[in-house]
Amino acid sequence: MRARGLALVYFVSAVLAAAPALMAQGGHFEFGGHYGRWSLNILGNTAEKLLNDTLDTELRDRILENIQGDYPGLTLTAYEQNLSFDSSGDDFGAGFRWYPGGHRGSFSLGISVEKNSFKVLPTAIALMELQDQGTLQTATFDGTADATAIIKAMSFLVTLRWDILPSLAIHPYITLGGGISTSRALDDSSVAYSYSGQLTGGAVTSQTVAGSETKTLRQLRDDALADGSTNFPIPNFIPYIQLNLGLKARLTKMVHVLVDVGVFDGFMASAGLAVRI
Secondary structure, three states: OHHHHHHHHHHHHHHHHHHHHHHHOOOEEEEEEEEEEEEOHHHOHHHHHHHHHHHHHHHHHHHHHHHHHHOOOEEEEEEEEEEEEEEEEEEEEEEEEEEOOHHHOOEEEEEEEEEEEEEEEEEEEEEEEEEEOOOOOEEEEEEEEEEEEEEEEEEEEEEEEEEOOOOOOEEEEEEEEEEEEOOOHHHHOEEEEEEEEEEEOOOOOOEEEEEEEEEEHHHHHHHHHHOOOOOOOOOOOOEEEEEEEEEEEEOOOOEEEEEEEEEEOOEEEEEEEEEEO
16 A cells, blocks of 8 residues: 555656646646446457466366365366356546647647456356276266456556547547556455366265355466466556547536547446646
């Protein structure tokens, strides 16, 4: 929390220090804030593969560990996992834009601080085949897993915006940008999951195998690396790509309302207020 506060202080201090010099060049600033609703579903198979790769090793190892607690002679021979998901989330942001062309300018450069809270709800079907190394008899685990991944991150974005026909009271705009989260996202984000299924076969007594676990993204990554994984999909920082189309309405000479939709590591619709000085 202290690191977040220091980052915000440095960010605001840099803006205030630069403001007089930039305004002296003839441009102007626009300060604003916004709120958005987010969904990952627009990414389709890409997001599904990322989540499946993230949870694949974790679920497999926990289910196998549970089974081997009762049947230590069983070893894994095959594992298959299919994942589906739903998602939603919130984004709060605040920042400033610099219009070098002044009030009539169309191009602007923006910097913002974003506070994201995304919830992803994966559901997995897991099929595991095992064999007793002594008797060579086999067993099968057939079950399901439900998970809740809560991704919380503070991020910093740099964006380029083009206002189309900015002299109109209501006009469209295009925003393109990108950014990165702080490393705290790995510690603040978590995945909670539970699984349940039937263990059957000649090597075992038919029974229900169930369990649950909650881990941070950092713990999931560190566990996978400790197991020898060299291609774990969770990075140290979460990258963001933004591409929005929006409408801007002038309420007064200084106050504007903005609404837009587009890509923000998923689909996002947002609205906000901006004040020009």
